[in-house]
Amino acid sequence: MIHKKGEAMGDTSLFLHDHRLDSEEVGTICEKIEALTGRAVTPQIFKRRKNTFETGSLLFVMAEDEDFREWLKHIRHADLRIVLLPFEGNRLCREAYAIADNLEEAIKAAVEESAHLLEHQVLCNGRVIIGCASAGESGWISGRGTGAMLGSVVRNLFSLRLSPLQITTAKEKEISTASLLVEAGGEAVMQTKRPYFFKASDNQCRRIASVIYAPQSVLGALKLRFFLAKKKFNPSETLPPGIGTIKSERITIRSGSSGPMELRVDGHKSEAQEIRFETLPMEAKIVTGWKGCASGEEKESLRIQNLPQESELISFFTRRTLPLVPIASEEAFAELFMKLRSSARISASYLLLLLVSVLMASTGLFQNSSPTIIGAMILAPLMAPIVAFAMGAIRFDDTLMQRSTKTILLSILIALGASALYAWWLPFTHITDQMAMRTHPTLLDLAVAVFAGIAAAYGYANSKVGESLAGVAIAVALVPPLCVSGIGIGWGSWPIFSNAFLLFLANIVGIVVASGAMFYLLGYASSRYASTAFFIKLLMVAVIAVPLYLSTRTLVAEEQIYRRFSTFHQIRVGETPVDIRLTGIAHDPEGVYARFSVITPRELNTSEKERIASTLQSKLGKGIGMVLTYRYRH
DSSP, X not given: OBOOTTOOOOSOEEEEEOTTSXXXXXXXXXXXXXXXXXXXXXXXEOOTTOOOOXXXXXXXXXXXXXXXXXXXXXXXXXXXXXXXXXXXXXXXXXXXXXXXXXXXXXXXXXXXXXXXXXXXXXXXXXXXXXXXXXXXXXXXXXXXSHHHHHHHHHHHGGGOOXXXXXXXETTXXXXXXXESEEEEEEHHHHHHHSGGGSOGGGOOSSSXXXXXXXXXXXXXXXXXXXXXXXXXXXXXXXXXXXXXXXXXXXXXXXXXXXXXEEEXXXXXXXXXXXXXXXXXXXXXXXXXXXXXXXXXXXXXXXXXXXXXXXXHHHHHHHXXXXXXXXXOOHHHHHHHHHHHXXXXXXXXXXXXXXXXXXXXXXXXXXXXXXXXXXXXXXHOOTHHHHHXXXXXHHHTXXXXXXXXXXXXXXXXXXXXXXXXXXXXXXXXXXXXXXXXXXXXXXXXXXXXXXHHHHHHHHHHHOGGGXXXXXXXXXXXXXXXXXXXXXXXXXXXOHHHHHHHHHHHHHHHHHHHHHHHHHHHHTTSSOHHHHHHHHHHHHHHHHHHHHHHHHHHHHHHHXXXXXXXXXXXXXXXXXXXXXXXXXXXXXXXXXXXXXXXXXXXXXXXXXXXXXXXXXXXXXXXXXXXXXXXXXXXXX
């Protein structure tokens, strides 16, 4: 209601004040009231149960929030006009009713013709609400200040789970959904508290307004938490994902689970199985600072399209903690499975691309050409059935696993056979650097495969980043080690075959484990299946990690060699200074050897060369070979 000019007010004006104010403060405030309103005012100590006042009295109230809340229950049917004055104990009232912090401005509101008068009470299960109430998990959203906010996020973020709810409005609209938290209060209060969720043009200041928080991932909850912490915001016609709003004269929320919901009313904690928000008219009128309150017919407003409402979605989100990232839509879910099932099949185009990539990679390996090998990596279609196998394993989909396994095994046989025949046919028998690089797999290669598996799974699940899959194929390099294994077969070299094939297996295991875990985090598998599959995959990692660890030790030993010779640059042979340069460390099927460049001012005899070799060997240690190249400077 808008107080119109000339509307009658009684002659009685009282200043109801907290008992802790001294007489001098009370006298000063009374003088200000009389000076600004032109009305004589009588001071009285505020009593929370007093409800006998002269009809039409103008009451200036300075009391604590809890006392004022209790008092409202007793003066509901009294014809009064109430003006709240700022006080250190009524911060909640000031924020909720938009009362000025300046005493003079708050007093002037009593005689303003355009002041909005609150003519109803908002109740939650019969308890008067001044600010707002919340039902559900409020820990993740609590905390003032950066430190408190981060603390609430860390404590609660990874244990979040939606709760099933049944919501009924005043017009008997039934809504089944799941949420993390519901905030509700008077329309004007919620419009001030969460302005970015409500349309300003729809603010009638007299309904119940509620915000339903239903983030569908940890990332979504994190975004919402930091969105709420912003000082600046841009109101939008479209609600953020996971947010719904309802405006109605009455809203009833029932828990869909066996346990009660956590309920907080203006900060006071309790529990309830059913929560009822309603507005009741009152004859007493509270002067507020609310602006922009619209008139007209009170209609219900429901904006719930971003909430989970299908029974399958509700069941999914209430039976497990939130996934790390948003799950795909139902359409995207079907599209992904169609894509993966197609990837698991053997087709003429698949076989052609595989054969071309194998021959191209084999040629690049013999040429020692990185660009040629990279081109083969991009062409190779082998990543697709491996990712499909990972999805089949995480969901225990026998059909998908069988198809992808057949495709992977046939691809391995074709790649080994083609590269072996190619190596047998070509007249080259020396191992190039590009081949040698793939005969010493380490745990670092497994780590690369894990990262590639994460990227591949996310790329397949999200079409927007699908273009990055070529980069993933280059990073993990499935075909080149398989071709090196085939070359080892063609040359009859077991060490080349076994070491390169170990790298290929490490790549497969890393991709399967990481992409399966990523699909689970994206919500494509239940925890019941994922836990079993994850245990099996951990065993696969453990088995493959043992030989990789042994190979990694060689890499560590190589690093130690570089460190030893980082400051070792010169030795003396008799009176002759000899410069020593470590030019590289190489691997071949027989082991590891270091390459040195020995620079001398004159030609050395056999004895002097043996002395240099002995010195270098003692510094290298046992089990590491050497290749010495002598150069003479003039």
